[in-house]
Amino acid sequence: MAADAAQLRELAVKISVAYLRANPVTADKVGNMVRDTYEALSACAAPRTEPVPLAVPPARQGKRTARA
Incomplete structure (x- = not known):
């Protein structure tokens, strides 16, 4: 894990x-830029979690009729 952090830095x-x-x-913004870049990279390198299933809307109730 330490090697990964070093590579990200x-x-x-x-x-x-x-x-x-x-x-x-x-010059005062350089440190923040490096830190923000590191945080963005570490977020991309984070292990994936199981995707959250999408909510399925409830089925429509009632009879379906054919329109002429």
Whole structure:
């Protein structure tokens, strides 16, 4: 697990550096950007849980009649 975290941190830094090269950002925002990038990556790498089944609407009641 520690290796995964280290890899995510490294990837977050690489993504942030690439973004900073193309888009000038003030120095006070760099740390937050790296942290936000890391959090987004770790959310994507989180293990999947079972999907929640979709609610099925109740069937319509009453007789169906053919219209002419």
